[in-house]
Amino acid sequence: MTKTYLVDQSFDASITTSYFLSIRSSSGGLSFCVLDPVTNTYIAFANIPFVDKSADGIKTQEVLLQEELLQLPYKKVLFLYESTKATLVPSALYDQSKHHELFALNHSATDDEIELTAQKIRMADAWNLFSIPRFMYHLVKTQFESVSFYQHYSPFVETCLLASQKKQGESVMHISVHEHFFDLVVLKNRKMVLCNSYNYKHLNDFLYFVLFAFEQLALDAKQTQVILHGISNKQNPLYKELKKYLQQANISKATTQFKFSSHMRIQESDKLLFHNLFNLAICV
Template identity: 25%
Template structure:
């Protein structure tokens, strides 16, 4: 089958990010993001209540009811475990999760194959998968940490020591550490205060023998120079920067987020 330029120009890709404390949506058409919507919850919700929120948004947002050619769904939760590919057995997938999360008999276990011979085993929300399957048919879904790790492993390899990447969201963050193009650490931390935010970062650095005066901390996600968390870590870590340009797309004016870095995973999934 030959794809014409006209078909390419009208090809629409929808990306949806689902977390316990918020939702975000965007639509890419060719190289332009034509739609963006973000909804923050005041508190964490369970998957049943999240689905109700999704249904409400689809009733209100006309742009989400247009036909699209491709759908990507991102789950962002702490229900995951990273496993070396050579040790992974699909039939034993639940066993990799039982030590760090509570598993119910009804839970569906999914996994993503990552770069660097890593498998991310996780629990998605099946009620939300079923909702989008009924609406769109077959589609792709991945865990947010999978997208984050793969995107960082694609960056040019450097030999200047470990780089610590912190992807912040409301109430939690992912920490990914890469050295010489190899993943050496990845985890997710929930926090209530800026002191908690700092503690997990410094504790991880201490456990890995990383000197706060030497390693580079690169920030992305929902954090900026006005954030209380940023102001606190600035007193303890010497080399801090924000992720630079990370995508080739343009935004229609009505679809531009306040901070592009806050939608890193959503955009990188396109």
């Protein structure tokens, strides 16, 4: 994937304190976008692909310190960290003083090199408790003093639940595809019954976990809608193979919660691939 850098002509560096900046960190690099909340329109988008396996995130640090748009002040800064190390805790059971205990229910909480943080997913009435590498946490915190941290379940679940409000009585499976894992969110009658992530290396791994979820949740393959996110076209092998088993499978559409400046000419594929980034402002 090549670098993308788009800035609308309406972007005004003198009034960025009225804009929202959303940043996404993933295994494939760093991407960010700028939202004008007055018009509810994205007026800047950048994707800088790289692989950073260093213990202290040297490449990530370089991008954060060198990209011009990231040096400006913003009204809100939202930092999205993509990782499977997260757990959803019902609000009735959530206790901020017990982060390590709650996190340890699903993940190792003995690592001294992580920070645990949580954000509420309002429509799910649950808290998303997740870990972020300590070096990354402090790196971002140093550059953006008032930053809010998120894990990708937050925008994904909020988006799925928002879309379900007009689907009373229906069952819907949402699949969000990442480079080495995918997320499953299953809704029945507008209520979430599953939210989980699965690592996969091969196509058969992907199919196994999806079809196993259908079996375990007693979903009707002919009646359950299956929506794939993070895939930009129907030639994708995951989509083509899944379609053989689940005829109701379709690729998601770009966010309907926000607009994109027509002058930037963001590719439709980018709107789909970076869906969590573009939906992150829903969480504010």
